[in-house]
Amino acid sequence: MKPAAVDYVRADSVAEVTAILAECGDDARVLAGGQSLMPMLNMRLAAPRVLVDISRVAELARIRSGVADHASDGGRAAASGAVAVGAAVTQARLEARPTLAREVPMVALALPYIGHFQTRNRGTIGGSIAHADPSAELPLVLAALGGEVALRSQRGTRRVAARSFFAGMLTTDCRPDELVEEVLFPLAGEGARYGFREVALRHGDFALAAVAATVTRDAIRIAVGGVADRPQVETWPRLAGSALDDALDALARRLDARDDAHASASYRRHLVRTLGRSLVEELA
Amino acid sequence: MRRYSRGEQHRVEVVLDGRSREGRCESRMLLSDFLRHVLGATGVHVGCEHGVCGACTVIVDGVAQRSCLALAVAADGRDVRTVHGLARDDVLSDLQQAFRRHHALQCGFCTPGILMSATDFLARNPAPTEQAVREMLSGHLCRCTGYTGIVAAILDVAALRRERGGTQAA
Numbered sequence: 458m459k460p461a462a463v464d465y466v467r468a469d470s471v472a473e474v475t476a477i478l479a480e481c482g483d484d485a486r487v488l489a490g491g492q493s494l495m496p497m498l499n500m501r502l503a504a505p506r507v508l509v510d511i512s513r514v515a516e517l518a519r520i521r522s523g524v525a526d527h528a529s530d531g532g533r534a535a536a537s538g539a540v541a542v543g544a545a546v547t548q549a550r551l552e553a554r555p556t557l558a559r560e561v562p563m564v565a566l567a568l569p570y571i572g573h574f575q576t577r578n579r580g581t582i583g584g585s586i587a588h589a590d591p592s593a594e595l596p597l598v599l600a601a602l603g604g605e606v607a608l609r610s611q612r613g614t615r616r617v618a619a620r621s622f623f624a625g626m627l628t629t630d631c632r633p634d635e636l637v638e639e640v641l642f643p644l645a646g647e648g649a650r651y652g653f654r655e656v657a658l659r660h661g662d663f664a665l666a667a668v669a670a671t672v673t674r675d676a677i678r679i680a681v682g683g684v685a686d687r688p689q690v691e692t693w694p695r696l697a698g699s700a701l702d703d704a705l706d707a708l709a710r711r712l713d714a715r716d717d718a719h720a721s722a723s724y725r726r727h728l729v730r731t732l733g734r735s736l737v738e739e740l741a
Numbered sequence: 742m743r744r745y746s747r748g749e750q751h752r753v754e755v756v757l758d759g760r761s762r763e764g765r766c767e768s769r770m771l772l773s774d775f776l777r778h779v780l781g782a783t784g785v786h787v788g789c790e791h792g793v794c795g796a797c798t799v800i801v802d803g804v805a806q807r808s809c810l811a812l813a814v815a816a817d818g819r820d821v822r823t824v825h826g827l828a829r830d831d832v833l834s835d836l837q838q839a840f841r842r843h844h845a846l847q848c849g850f851c852t853p854g855i856l857m858s859a860t861d862f863l864a865r866n867p868a869p870t871e872q873a874v875r876e877m878l879s880g881h882l883c884r885c886t887g888y889t890g891i892v893a894a895i896l897d898v899a900a901l902r903r904e905r906g907g908t909q910a911a
Protein backbone atom coordinates (compact mmCIF):
# COMPACT_ATOMS: atom_id res chain seq x y z
CA MET A 458 0.00 0.00 0.00
CA LYS A 459 2.64 2.50 -1.04
CA PRO A 460 2.47 4.78 -4.09
CA ALA A 461 4.72 3.97 -7.04
CA ALA A 462 7.61 6.29 -7.80
CA VAL A 463 6.33 9.62 -9.03
CA ASP A 464 7.52 13.13 -9.83
CA TYR A 465 5.78 15.48 -7.42
CA VAL A 466 5.34 19.13 -8.31
CA ARG A 467 4.00 21.70 -5.89
CA ALA A 468 2.43 24.49 -7.93
CA ASP A 469 2.14 28.09 -6.79
CA SER A 470 -0.15 29.38 -9.54
CA VAL A 471 -2.83 28.24 -11.95
CA ALA A 472 -0.51 29.10 -14.86
CA GLU A 473 2.04 26.59 -13.54
CA VAL A 474 -0.64 23.91 -13.21
CA THR A 475 -1.95 24.35 -16.74
CA ALA A 476 1.60 24.44 -18.13
CA ILE A 477 2.38 21.07 -16.58
CA LEU A 478 -0.94 19.61 -17.72
CA ALA A 479 -0.30 20.90 -21.26
CA GLU A 480 3.12 19.25 -21.23
CA CYS A 481 2.23 15.93 -19.57
CA GLY A 482 -1.47 15.42 -20.39
CA ASP A 483 -2.61 11.95 -19.36
CA ASP A 484 0.68 11.25 -17.56
CA ALA A 485 -0.13 13.86 -14.94
CA ARG A 486 -2.77 13.86 -12.22
CA VAL A 487 -3.90 16.85 -10.22
CA LEU A 488 -3.59 16.32 -6.47
CA ALA A 489 -5.75 18.53 -4.26
CA GLY A 490 -6.88 17.08 -0.91
CA GLY A 491 -5.94 13.55 -1.96
CA GLN A 492 -8.89 11.87 -0.26
CA SER A 493 -9.82 9.99 -3.44
CA LEU A 494 -6.55 10.02 -5.36
CA MET A 495 -4.20 9.01 -2.54
CA PRO A 496 -6.03 5.73 -1.80
CA MET A 497 -5.84 4.96 -5.53
CA LEU A 498 -2.11 5.71 -5.54
CA ASN A 499 -1.57 3.63 -2.40
CA MET A 500 -3.41 0.70 -3.94
CA ARG A 501 -1.66 1.31 -7.27
CA LEU A 502 -4.98 1.67 -9.04
CA ALA A 503 -3.41 4.85 -10.37
CA ALA A 504 0.27 5.40 -11.09
CA PRO A 505 0.72 8.71 -12.90
CA ARG A 506 4.18 9.88 -13.91
CA VAL A 507 3.62 13.34 -12.42
CA LEU A 508 1.51 14.61 -9.54
CA VAL A 509 0.64 18.31 -9.56
CA ASP A 510 -0.24 19.47 -6.07
CA ILE A 511 -2.63 22.44 -6.22
CA SER A 512 -3.34 22.62 -2.49
CA ARG A 513 -1.13 25.67 -1.97
CA VAL A 514 -2.32 27.67 -5.00
CA ALA A 515 -3.87 30.75 -3.38
CA GLU A 516 -5.95 31.62 -6.50
CA LEU A 517 -7.75 28.28 -6.14
CA ALA A 518 -8.57 28.70 -2.45
CA ARG A 519 -11.30 31.28 -2.95
CA ILE A 520 -15.06 31.04 -2.48
CA ARG A 521 -16.91 33.72 -4.46
CA SER A 522 -20.62 34.41 -4.16
CA GLY A 523 -22.95 35.95 -6.72
CA VAL A 524 -20.83 34.89 -9.68
CA ALA A 525 -22.73 35.14 -12.97
CA ASP A 526 -23.49 31.72 -14.39
CA HIS A 527 -24.79 30.81 -17.78
CA ALA A 528 -28.14 29.48 -16.59
CA SER A 529 -27.43 26.94 -19.25
CA ASP A 530 -29.57 24.30 -17.64
CA GLY A 531 -33.15 25.18 -18.43
CA GLY A 532 -34.67 22.72 -16.01
CA ARG A 533 -33.37 24.19 -12.81
CA ALA A 534 -35.07 26.45 -10.34
CA ALA A 535 -34.77 30.11 -11.24
CA ALA A 536 -31.67 31.55 -9.69
CA SER A 537 -29.41 34.43 -10.39
CA GLY A 538 -25.77 33.83 -9.90
CA ALA A 539 -23.79 31.10 -8.22
CA VAL A 540 -21.37 30.36 -5.44
CA ALA A 541 -18.08 29.58 -7.16
CA VAL A 542 -15.85 27.30 -5.13
CA GLY A 543 -12.16 27.17 -6.04
CA ALA A 544 -10.53 23.80 -6.65
CA ALA A 545 -8.40 23.89 -3.49
CA VAL A 546 -11.26 24.69 -1.08
CA THR A 547 -11.80 21.88 1.40
CA GLN A 548 -15.19 20.43 2.21
CA ALA A 549 -14.69 21.42 5.85
CA ARG A 550 -14.06 25.03 4.88
CA LEU A 551 -17.21 25.25 2.80
CA GLU A 552 -19.15 23.52 5.60
CA ALA A 553 -17.97 26.21 8.03
CA ARG A 554 -19.10 29.09 5.78
CA PRO A 555 -21.75 30.92 7.85
CA THR A 556 -23.86 31.98 4.85
CA LEU A 557 -23.83 28.59 3.11
CA ALA A 558 -27.27 27.38 4.25
CA ARG A 559 -28.83 30.56 2.85
CA GLU A 560 -26.85 30.57 -0.40
CA VAL A 561 -26.99 26.91 -1.41
CA PRO A 562 -29.09 25.01 1.14
CA MET A 563 -28.72 21.68 -0.64
CA VAL A 564 -24.94 21.83 -0.39
CA ALA A 565 -25.19 22.59 3.32
CA LEU A 566 -27.51 19.59 3.78
CA ALA A 567 -25.27 17.20 1.83
CA LEU A 568 -21.84 18.14 3.20
CA PRO A 569 -22.15 16.31 6.53
CA TYR A 570 -22.77 13.07 4.60
CA ILE A 571 -19.44 13.27 2.77
CA GLY A 572 -16.90 10.85 4.18
CA HIS A 573 -15.88 11.70 7.71
CA PHE A 574 -14.82 14.69 9.80
CA GLN A 575 -11.18 13.73 9.15
CA THR A 576 -11.54 13.35 5.38
CA ARG A 577 -13.64 16.50 4.94
CA ASN A 578 -10.79 18.39 6.61
CA ARG A 579 -8.62 17.64 3.58
CA GLY A 580 -10.98 16.57 0.81
CA THR A 581 -11.89 19.29 -1.66
CA ILE A 582 -15.07 20.23 -3.49
CA GLY A 583 -13.29 20.27 -6.86
CA GLY A 584 -11.59 16.94 -6.20
CA SER A 585 -14.88 15.19 -5.56
CA ILE A 586 -16.39 16.68 -8.72
CA ALA A 587 -13.35 15.74 -10.81
CA HIS A 588 -13.29 12.20 -9.39
CA ALA A 589 -16.98 11.70 -10.33
CA ASP A 590 -17.71 8.68 -8.19
CA PRO A 591 -21.32 7.69 -8.96
CA SER A 592 -22.07 7.36 -5.23
CA ALA A 593 -20.52 10.66 -4.18
CA GLU A 594 -22.69 13.43 -2.78
CA LEU A 595 -21.22 16.52 -4.46
CA PRO A 596 -21.63 15.40 -8.09
CA LEU A 597 -25.24 14.55 -7.24
CA VAL A 598 -25.88 17.95 -5.71
CA LEU A 599 -24.21 19.77 -8.60
CA ALA A 600 -26.35 17.86 -11.09
CA ALA A 601 -29.50 18.36 -8.99
CA LEU A 602 -28.96 22.13 -8.91
CA GLY A 603 -28.01 22.38 -12.58
CA GLY A 604 -24.60 23.79 -11.68
CA GLU A 605 -21.50 24.19 -13.77
CA VAL A 606 -17.83 23.30 -13.75
CA ALA A 607 -15.22 25.85 -14.87
CA LEU A 608 -12.34 24.17 -16.68
CA ARG A 609 -9.08 25.93 -17.34
CA SER A 610 -6.24 25.06 -19.69
CA GLN A 611 -3.64 26.94 -21.67
CA ARG A 612 -6.23 26.98 -24.47
CA GLY A 613 -8.60 29.02 -22.31
CA THR A 614 -11.49 28.63 -19.90
CA ARG A 615 -14.80 26.93 -20.56
CA ARG A 616 -17.87 26.24 -18.50
CA VAL A 617 -19.61 22.89 -18.71
CA ALA A 618 -23.06 22.18 -17.31
CA ALA A 619 -23.10 19.36 -14.75
CA ARG A 620 -25.35 17.19 -16.91
CA SER A 621 -22.73 17.10 -19.69
CA PHE A 622 -19.73 17.09 -17.35
CA PHE A 623 -20.47 13.74 -15.71
CA ALA A 624 -19.95 11.21 -18.47
CA GLY A 625 -20.05 7.93 -16.56
CA MET A 626 -18.38 6.01 -13.74
CA LEU A 627 -15.28 8.05 -12.70
CA THR A 628 -15.45 9.71 -16.12
CA THR A 629 -15.94 13.37 -16.92
CA ASP A 630 -15.70 15.82 -19.79
CA CYS A 631 -12.44 17.22 -18.31
CA ARG A 632 -9.67 16.82 -20.92
CA PRO A 633 -6.15 15.77 -20.00
CA ASP A 634 -4.79 19.32 -20.25
CA GLU A 635 -7.62 20.84 -18.23
CA LEU A 636 -7.90 21.71 -14.56
CA VAL A 637 -11.22 21.82 -12.70
CA GLU A 638 -10.73 25.40 -11.62
CA GLU A 639 -14.05 26.21 -9.97
CA VAL A 640 -17.33 24.52 -9.20
CA LEU A 641 -20.41 26.74 -9.52
CA PHE A 642 -23.44 26.01 -7.38
CA PRO A 643 -26.48 28.13 -8.38
CA LEU A 644 -27.79 30.31 -5.56
CA ALA A 645 -31.08 29.30 -3.97
CA GLY A 646 -34.13 30.35 -5.96
CA GLU A 647 -36.91 32.44 -4.48
CA GLY A 648 -39.50 30.15 -2.89
CA ALA A 649 -37.67 26.94 -3.82
CA ARG A 650 -37.20 24.27 -1.15
CA TYR A 651 -34.25 21.91 -1.12
CA GLY A 652 -33.69 18.50 0.43
CA PHE A 653 -31.06 15.78 0.52
CA ARG A 654 -31.20 12.29 1.95
CA GLU A 655 -29.13 9.13 1.62
CA VAL A 656 -28.78 5.62 2.95
CA ALA A 657 -25.34 4.10 3.50
CA LEU A 658 -24.30 0.99 5.40
CA ARG A 659 -22.51 3.14 7.97
CA HIS A 660 -22.30 6.89 8.38
CA GLY A 661 -19.67 8.20 5.98
CA ASP A 662 -19.70 5.21 3.68
CA PHE A 663 -20.62 5.65 0.06
CA ALA A 664 -24.36 5.92 -0.50
CA LEU A 665 -26.33 2.86 -1.53
CA ALA A 666 -28.77 5.43 -2.84
CA ALA A 667 -29.02 9.18 -2.38
CA VAL A 668 -31.78 11.53 -3.44
CA ALA A 669 -31.65 15.30 -3.79
CA ALA A 670 -34.81 17.26 -4.52
CA THR A 671 -35.85 20.80 -5.30
CA VAL A 672 -39.51 21.69 -5.01
CA THR A 673 -40.78 24.97 -6.47
CA ARG A 674 -44.32 26.31 -6.88
CA ASP A 675 -44.96 24.25 -9.98
CA ALA A 676 -42.18 21.68 -10.32
CA ILE A 677 -40.33 18.88 -8.61
CA ARG A 678 -36.76 18.32 -9.68
CA ILE A 679 -35.36 15.07 -8.41
CA ALA A 680 -31.83 13.70 -8.67
CA VAL A 681 -30.64 10.22 -7.75
CA GLY A 682 -27.08 9.13 -6.98
CA GLY A 683 -25.44 5.85 -6.05
CA VAL A 684 -27.53 3.74 -8.39
CA ALA A 685 -26.63 4.49 -12.03
CA ASP A 686 -23.14 5.29 -13.34
CA ARG A 687 -23.71 9.04 -12.88
CA PRO A 688 -26.30 11.30 -11.22
CA GLN A 689 -29.71 11.11 -12.88
CA VAL A 690 -31.99 14.15 -12.88
CA GLU A 691 -35.67 14.45 -13.79
CA THR A 692 -38.14 17.31 -13.64
CA TRP A 693 -41.80 16.68 -12.98
CA PRO A 694 -44.88 18.78 -12.34
CA ARG A 695 -46.03 18.92 -8.70
CA LEU A 696 -47.04 15.28 -8.51
CA ALA A 697 -48.52 13.87 -5.33
CA GLY A 698 -50.07 10.66 -4.03
CA SER A 699 -50.11 7.70 -6.38
CA ALA A 700 -48.93 9.78 -9.34
CA LEU A 701 -45.77 10.58 -7.36
CA ASP A 702 -45.35 6.91 -6.44
CA ASP A 703 -45.71 5.91 -10.08
CA ALA A 704 -43.17 8.48 -11.24
CA LEU A 705 -40.67 7.39 -8.59
CA ASP A 706 -41.19 3.75 -9.47
CA ALA A 707 -40.64 4.44 -13.17
CA LEU A 708 -37.50 6.45 -12.33
CA ALA A 709 -36.17 3.67 -10.09
CA ARG A 710 -36.65 1.15 -12.90
CA ARG A 711 -34.96 3.32 -15.50
CA LEU A 712 -31.80 3.61 -13.40
CA ASP A 713 -30.42 0.20 -14.30
CA ALA A 714 -29.53 -0.68 -10.70
CA ARG A 715 -27.07 -3.53 -10.24
CA ASP A 716 -26.57 -6.09 -7.51
CA ASP A 717 -23.27 -5.73 -5.72
CA ALA A 718 -21.62 -6.78 -2.49
CA HIS A 719 -23.37 -4.01 -0.57
CA ALA A 720 -26.97 -4.15 -1.77
CA SER A 721 -29.23 -5.78 -4.29
CA ALA A 722 -30.68 -3.93 -7.25
CA SER A 723 -34.18 -4.31 -5.88
CA TYR A 724 -33.17 -2.85 -2.51
CA ARG A 725 -31.62 0.13 -4.31
CA ARG A 726 -34.85 0.66 -6.28
CA HIS A 727 -36.75 0.44 -3.00
CA LEU A 728 -34.51 3.13 -1.51
CA VAL A 729 -35.09 5.43 -4.48
CA ARG A 730 -38.85 5.08 -4.03
CA THR A 731 -38.91 5.57 -0.26
CA LEU A 732 -36.25 8.28 -0.03
CA GLY A 733 -37.82 10.14 -2.94
CA ARG A 734 -41.28 9.88 -1.48
CA SER A 735 -40.33 11.09 1.99
CA LEU A 736 -38.17 13.90 0.65
CA VAL A 737 -40.79 15.27 -1.73
CA GLU A 738 -43.47 15.06 0.94
CA GLU A 739 -41.24 16.90 3.39
CA LEU A 740 -40.66 19.70 0.89
CA ALA A 741 -44.23 19.90 -0.44
CA MET B 742 6.84 25.86 -8.15
CA ARG B 743 8.89 23.16 -6.55
CA ARG B 744 9.69 19.86 -8.21
CA TYR B 745 10.61 16.67 -6.33
CA SER B 746 11.86 14.11 -8.83
CA ARG B 747 11.27 10.42 -8.41
CA GLY B 748 14.05 8.22 -7.15
CA GLU B 749 15.92 11.01 -5.39
CA GLN B 750 16.09 11.83 -1.71
CA HIS B 751 14.50 15.16 -0.78
CA ARG B 752 14.78 17.19 2.38
CA VAL B 753 11.49 17.68 4.24
CA GLU B 754 11.17 20.00 7.23
CA VAL B 755 8.28 20.00 9.65
CA VAL B 756 7.58 21.30 13.12
CA LEU B 757 6.85 18.03 14.87
CA ASP B 758 5.09 18.40 18.22
CA GLY B 759 6.63 21.81 18.68
CA ARG B 760 10.18 20.97 17.57
CA SER B 761 11.76 21.70 14.20
CA ARG B 762 12.72 18.44 12.58
CA GLU B 763 13.97 17.45 9.18
CA GLY B 764 14.51 14.25 7.30
CA ARG B 765 15.09 12.93 3.83
CA CYS B 766 12.74 10.83 1.77
CA GLU B 767 11.59 9.98 -1.73
CA SER B 768 8.72 11.94 -3.26
CA ARG B 769 6.48 8.88 -3.05
CA MET B 770 6.84 8.39 0.71
CA LEU B 771 3.63 8.74 2.73
CA LEU B 772 3.55 11.22 5.59
CA SER B 773 2.70 8.33 7.93
CA ASP B 774 5.89 6.47 6.97
CA PHE B 775 7.96 9.64 7.15
CA LEU B 776 6.75 10.36 10.67
CA ARG B 777 7.30 6.77 11.82
CA HIS B 778 10.41 5.63 10.03
CA VAL B 779 12.34 8.82 9.33
CA LEU B 780 11.44 10.93 12.36
CA GLY B 781 10.76 8.05 14.77
CA ALA B 782 7.24 9.12 15.78
CA THR B 783 6.00 5.55 16.10
CA GLY B 784 2.93 6.69 18.02
CA VAL B 785 1.50 7.36 14.57
CA HIS B 786 -0.09 3.99 13.89
CA VAL B 787 -0.74 2.53 10.47
CA GLY B 788 -3.62 0.16 9.89
CA CYS B 789 -5.08 0.15 6.41
CA GLU B 790 -3.01 2.67 4.42
CA HIS B 791 -5.96 3.69 2.32
CA GLY B 792 -7.88 6.08 4.48
CA VAL B 793 -10.38 3.76 6.12
CA CYS B 794 -9.26 3.03 9.69
CA GLY B 795 -8.14 6.42 11.01
CA ALA B 796 -5.24 4.98 13.07
CA CYS B 797 -2.76 7.29 11.31
CA THR B 798 -4.63 10.53 12.08
CA VAL B 799 -2.40 13.49 12.96
CA ILE B 800 -3.03 17.24 13.15
CA VAL B 801 -1.47 19.20 10.30
CA ASP B 802 -1.62 22.99 10.58
CA GLY B 803 -4.34 22.64 13.19
CA VAL B 804 -6.53 20.21 11.28
CA ALA B 805 -6.93 16.46 11.92
CA GLN B 806 -6.27 14.35 8.85
CA ARG B 807 -5.12 10.93 7.77
CA SER B 808 -1.35 10.86 7.37
CA CYS B 809 -1.54 7.81 5.07
CA LEU B 810 -3.40 9.98 2.55
CA ALA B 811 -0.68 12.61 2.30
CA LEU B 812 2.79 12.63 0.83
CA ALA B 813 5.62 13.63 3.13
CA VAL B 814 6.95 16.13 0.58
CA ALA B 815 3.52 17.81 0.54
CA ALA B 816 3.85 18.43 4.29
CA ASP B 817 7.12 20.32 3.92
CA GLY B 818 7.02 23.41 6.13
CA ARG B 819 3.87 22.34 7.96
CA ASP B 820 3.15 22.06 11.67
CA VAL B 821 2.46 18.43 12.58
CA ARG B 822 1.09 17.27 15.91
CA THR B 823 0.98 13.64 16.97
CA VAL B 824 0.07 11.73 20.11
CA HIS B 825 3.66 12.25 21.30
CA GLY B 826 2.91 15.93 21.86
CA LEU B 827 -0.22 15.55 23.98
CA ALA B 828 1.33 14.90 27.40
CA ARG B 829 3.26 17.77 29.03
CA ASP B 830 6.15 17.04 31.42
CA ASP B 831 5.01 13.45 31.78
CA VAL B 832 1.49 14.52 32.73
CA LEU B 833 -1.19 13.13 30.43
CA SER B 834 -3.49 15.66 28.76
CA ASP B 835 -7.02 15.96 30.11
CA LEU B 836 -8.27 13.98 27.12
CA GLN B 837 -5.79 11.16 27.71
CA GLN B 838 -6.73 11.06 31.39
CA ALA B 839 -10.40 10.84 30.47
CA PHE B 840 -9.63 7.91 28.15
CA ARG B 841 -7.94 6.18 31.07
CA ARG B 842 -10.82 6.85 33.48
CA HIS B 843 -13.43 5.59 31.03
CA HIS B 844 -11.52 2.51 29.82
CA ALA B 845 -11.65 4.03 26.36
CA LEU B 846 -8.85 1.78 25.13
CA GLN B 847 -7.84 -1.82 25.33
CA CYS B 848 -5.04 -2.71 22.92
CA GLY B 849 -4.45 0.96 22.12
CA PHE B 850 -3.88 0.51 18.41
CA CYS B 851 -6.60 2.94 17.35
CA THR B 852 -6.09 5.32 20.27
CA PRO B 853 -3.46 7.78 18.98
CA GLY B 854 -5.54 8.55 15.90
CA ILE B 855 -8.74 8.98 17.90
CA LEU B 856 -6.99 11.25 20.40
CA MET B 857 -5.78 13.52 17.60
CA SER B 858 -9.21 13.65 15.92
CA ALA B 859 -10.88 14.37 19.24
CA THR B 860 -8.34 17.10 20.02
CA ASP B 861 -9.19 18.97 16.82
CA PHE B 862 -12.91 18.18 17.08
CA LEU B 863 -13.24 19.50 20.65
CA ALA B 864 -11.31 22.66 19.80
CA ARG B 865 -13.93 23.43 17.13
CA ASN B 866 -16.94 21.92 18.96
CA PRO B 867 -16.61 22.68 22.68
CA ALA B 868 -20.16 21.47 23.48
CA PRO B 869 -20.81 18.51 21.18
CA THR B 870 -23.84 16.23 21.34
CA GLU B 871 -23.31 12.49 21.70
CA GLN B 872 -24.52 12.12 18.11
CA ALA B 873 -21.87 14.57 16.86
CA VAL B 874 -19.14 12.69 18.75
CA ARG B 875 -20.31 9.41 17.24
CA GLU B 876 -20.28 10.94 13.77
CA MET B 877 -16.74 12.20 14.28
CA LEU B 878 -15.76 8.71 15.49
CA SER B 879 -17.23 7.15 12.35
CA GLY B 880 -13.88 8.05 10.80
CA HIS B 881 -12.10 5.59 13.09
CA LEU B 882 -12.18 1.86 13.58
CA CYS B 883 -11.67 0.38 17.03
CA ARG B 884 -11.77 -3.41 17.16
CA CYS B 885 -11.69 -3.66 20.95
CA THR B 886 -13.83 -1.23 22.89
CA GLY B 887 -17.19 -1.00 21.19
CA TYR B 888 -16.75 2.81 21.32
CA THR B 889 -18.91 3.32 24.43
CA GLY B 890 -15.98 4.29 26.63
CA ILE B 891 -14.49 6.49 23.92
CA VAL B 892 -17.73 8.46 23.52
CA ALA B 893 -18.03 8.81 27.30
CA ALA B 894 -14.44 10.03 27.64
CA ILE B 895 -14.82 12.68 24.94
CA LEU B 896 -18.12 13.95 26.33
CA ASP B 897 -16.66 13.96 29.84
CA VAL B 898 -13.64 16.02 28.89
CA ALA B 899 -15.84 18.46 26.94
CA ALA B 900 -17.99 18.95 30.04
CA LEU B 901 -14.96 19.32 32.31
CA ARG B 902 -13.43 21.96 30.07
CA ARG B 903 -16.68 23.91 30.01
CA GLU B 904 -16.87 23.71 33.82
CA ARG B 905 -13.39 25.10 34.09
CA GLY B 906 -14.56 27.83 31.75
CA GLY B 907 -11.60 27.45 29.46
CA THR B 908 -10.99 25.92 26.10
CA GLN B 909 -7.77 24.47 27.46
CA ALA B 910 -6.02 22.94 24.50
CA ALA B 911 -4.86 19.39 24.94
Ligand code: FES
Pocket residue numbers: 786787788789790791792793794795796797798807808809810
Ligand atom coordinates in the same frame (compact mmCIF):
# COMPACT_ATOMS: atom_id res chain seq x y z
S1 FES C 1 -3.72 3.86 8.08
FE1 FES C 1 -4.46 5.78 7.49
S2 FES C 1 -6.58 5.56 7.61
FE2 FES C 1 -5.86 3.56 8.03
Ligand code: FES
Pocket residue numbers: 845846847848849850851852882883884885886
Ligand atom coordinates in the same frame (compact mmCIF):
# COMPACT_ATOMS: atom_id res chain seq x y z
S1 FES D 1 -8.37 -0.21 21.59
FE1 FES D 1 -7.85 -1.85 20.32
S2 FES D 1 -8.45 -1.15 18.38
FE2 FES D 1 -9.22 0.36 19.67
